[in-house]
Amino acid sequence: MFSYDAPNFTLNFLTSYFAGEPERAVYAKFRVSVDQMVASGDFIGIMEFNGGRRVWMIAPPGCAGRVAAINGKIDYGLLADPPVQFAVRFAAKKP
Amino acid sequence: MRLSLGLWVGALLALGCGGPGVTLPLTYDLPATEPQSNRLSLEVLLLADNQTQYLYGKPIWLRKGLFDKVAVTGIRSPELDLYGQDLLGWILEREAGVRRGAVTIHLGDALNLSCTWEMDRFTRTMSAAKRPWFMAIGNHDGYFFGSGRTGPGSSQDEWDAGCEKGGGPITKTQVIERYFGLLVAQGRQPTAATVRGGVGADPGLAAFAREADIARETPWSYTGSAPAVLRRVQWHRDCKYWRSYLIQELDITDPVDAPRPVRVILLDTSQFKDEPGLAATVLPGMYDAGASGFMLDNQLEVVRSWLEEDRKDNAVVILMGHHPENVIGGPALAALQGLRQEFGVELYVSAHTHSSAYFVYGLGESKQLELNIGSVLDFPAQYRTLAVLQEERSQRTVMRSVRRELWQFWQDGVAYGVPGFPDCEAKKDAWYPPDTPHNNYADYMKSNSLDSAGTERMIFGALLDSYARLLKVAPTVTAPAWPPGTGTDAAVSARIATLERPEAPLASLQDFLLALDSFEASRTVEDEAARRDYRVCQAMWASTADKHKARIPEVDQWFVVFPTPAAKD
Numbered sequence: 001m002f003s004y005d006a007p008n009f010t011l012n013f014l015t016s017y018f019a020g021e022p023e024r025a026v027y028a029k030f031r032v033s034v035d036q037m038v039a040s041g042d043f044i045g046i047m048e049f050n051g052g053r054r055v056w057m058i059a060p061p062g063c064a065g066r067v068a069a070i071n072g073k074i075d076y077g078l079l080a081d082p083p084v085q086f087a088v089r090f091a092a093k094k095p
Numbered sequence: 096m097r098l099s100l101g102l103w104v105g106a107l108l109a110l111g112c113g114g115p116g117v118t119l120p121l122t123y124d125l126p127a128t129e130p131q132s133n134r135l136s137l138e139v140l141l142l143a144d145n146q147t148q149y150l151y152g153k154p155i156w157l158r159k160g161l162f163d164k165v166a167v168t169g170i171r172s173p174e175l176d177l178y179g180q181d182l183l184g185w186i187l188e189r190e191a192g193v194r195r196g197a198v199t200i201h202l203g204d205a206l207n208l209s210c211t212w213e214m215d216r217f218t219r220t221m222s223a224a225k226r227p228w229f230m231a232i233g234n235h236d237g238y239f240f241g242s243g244r245t246g247p248g249s250s251q252d253e254w255d256a257g258c259e260k261g262g263g264p265i266t267k268t269q270v271i272e273r274y275f276g277l278l279v280a281q282g283r284q285p286t287a288a289t290v291r292g293g294v295g296a297d298p299g300l301a302a303f304a305r306e307a308d309i310a311r312e313t314p315w316s317y318t319g320s321a322p323a324v325l326r327r328v329q330w331h332r333d334c335k336y337w338r339s340y341l342i343q344e345l346d347i348t349d350p351v352d353a354p355r356p357v358r359v360i361l362l363d364t365s366q367f368k369d370e371p372g373l374a375a376t377v378l379p380g381m382y383d384a385g386a387s388g389f390m391l392d393n394q395l396e397v398v399r400s401w402l403e404e405d406r407k408d409n410a411v412v413i414l415m416g417h418h419p420e421n422v423i424g425g426p427a428l429a430a431l432q433g434l435r436q437e438f439g440v441e442l443y444v445s446a447h448t449h450s451s452a453y454f455v456y457g458l459g460e461s462k463q464l465e466l467n468i469g470s471v472l473d474f475p476a477q478y479r480t481l482a483v484l485q486e487e488r489s490q491r492t493v494m495r496s497v498r499r500e501l502w503q504f505w506q507d508g509v510a511y512g513v514p515g516f517p518d519c520e521a522k523k524d525a526w527y528p529p530d531t532p533h534n535n536y537a538d539y540m541k542s543n544s545l546d547s548a549g550t551e552r553m554i555f556g557a558l559l560d561s562y563a564r565l566l567k568v569a570p571t572v573t574a575p576a577w578p579p580g581t582g583t584d585a586a587v588s589a590r591i592a593t594l595e596r597p598e599a600p601l602a603s604l605q606d607f608l609l610a611l612d613s614f615e616a617s618r619t620v621e622d623e624a625a626r627r628d629y630r631v632c633q634a635m636w637a638s639t640a641d642k643h644k645a646r647i648p649e650v651d652q653w654f655v656v657f658p659t660p661a662a663k664d
């Protein structure tokens with residue numbers, strides 16, 4: 001469901017994943033909050049689809065850090081199309 | 096009388112009807128980002144006002160060049176009428192397809208003159224929706240040109256003339272019968288996708304198809320156990336067709352653990368006691384269906400009974416109808432606003448205006464919100480989605496509604512290389528060369544003529560020219576319905592050239608255009624994508640020109656490429 005843009009510490013929704021889904025995604029219920037630490041494999045939330053299906057959102061490999069921002073204005077109708085929309089941004093690592 | 100309390104409250108509310116100074120109190124939040132919420136409903140697609148136009152009837156009074164200056168949608172750009180339904184088809188393919196589709200709610204004005212041909216064409220357009228779709232009746236759906244047949248230039252003879260060779264007029268009662276049949280047809284589809292995944296018709300529609308009989312005006316309601324969208328339907332067919340009505344209740348509750356149901360009641364705001372028409376402009380007490388909406392007590396009493404049951408279920412209810420509240424006739428408006436107040440209906444969704452806005456009504460702290468949606472035809476062609484959520488912390492109802500304007504949506508899609516988005520500007524020189532002898536989109540706007548026939552000839556000429564170019568863009572592979580006297584694209588083009596001469600009888604143009612319509616609908620072409628893009632691009636250019644009366648960039652246009660100095664004229 002995700003691609004992790006490591007240089008920019010950004011977890012993005014993967015358009016090809018949503019393009020392949022038979023139902024439209026209609027709501028991302030995040031279960032992390034700003035300043036929370038997230039590691040790869042952690043449960044981030046639930047993606048809900050119009051047919052009633054729920055899919056867990058899991059932090060992919062390499063994705064880890066302190067949550068800096070969560071996308072609060074996802075355009076669900078465009079998740080399957082570029083440009084990618086971000087899901088979570090993490091704080092830049094200190095040098 | 097049972098409605099009296101509602102009328103009284105509604106009258107008070109109507110005194111403070113929408114307009115400058117009526118504002119939402121701070122108890123309403125208007126956040127920039129989505130509050131943490133639980134979903135209550137499915138996401139639905141909202142669209143309206145596609146105004147399918149039968150173009151091939153006899154000239155009528157209301158389609159004179161001069162009259163168009165008064166009522167600017169009296170005549171649209173010919174290519175907008177010819178190809179405009181492809182805009183609705185594009186939206187449905189994208190948003191109501193088998194994959195990633197949504198339930199569609201059409202808020203009326205599917206037709207324009209109200210001819211049987213228009214209903215047939217609309218039915219064909221809606222076949223692009225692979226998910227359940229439902230419709231509220233608009234003023235153009237069963238009333239001549241959206242107003243009615245009483246008054247200057249709007250007689251039964253004019254209606255018959257406008258619909259000549261197009262199956263004749265279709266009254267509101269007949270529209271209700273046709274739409275009833277479309278609901279049944281949806282219910283009988285064995286392989287259409289359900290809104291909840293998998294195959295098979297919506298259980299509500301399937302039950303309706305089995306159980307409902309239009310001849311029996313007993314209320315129909317869904318009694319099955321599987322989650323279903325179509326929940327209730329009530330109708331009345333009257334020999335005085337303006338008194339007929341059809342209303343529906345939809346259940347758009349999210350099928351998984353929604354704490355309370357969400358229901359939509361589709362009202363019929365085009366129901367009148369006396370026959371409406373343009374006579375309302377001169378006769379007091381009459382209504383023009385294009386200027387005003389109305390609902391009679393028999394409809395409102397059913398709505399009240401539905402709301403009473405919904406209240407027992409603690410349902411969130413959204414009312415929807417074609418006419419916005421600010422044009423609904425006094426007693427009907429008072430009743431509507433009274434019902435909203437009594438049953439806590441937080442949102443009314445309407446169409447009809449061909450623009451889009453939020454309206455706020457109310458007196459003191461009693462505010463009522465209305466969402467008005469724009470047209471899928473007139474610029475800027477647009478649609479919306481709608482979903483209902485419940486804020487986690489406060490348990491307040493949240494509405495999420497995203498609006499899309501097609502022209503900007505397409506530009507963004509092309510910029511990002513999204514498949515299926517038409518790149519109109521890249522094709523402009525090929526599909527509308529600068530040396531085109533006349534500007535088909537805008538020539539009719541120069542007419543101040545009182546001659547209906549002259550205006551029709553201008554329009555027919557533009558349509559023929561557009562077909563000639565379409566044949567070059569998308570040559571025919573096979574055609575089960577060649578126009579009479581032809582059998583190749585070259586022969587069709589030659590016949591078009593003959594008919595474009597000023598001495599060609601208008602009836603010949605009419606007959607040939609009718610034949611071209613059938614030919615185009617049934618032929619296969621070498622490049623279907625090119626044909627599709629040509630048609631929607633023509634519709635979009637025509638829609639833009641129709642708005643501005645010229646080709647002018649939109650304010651949000653990022654790029655303008657200027658001509659070389661020698662080519663400016």
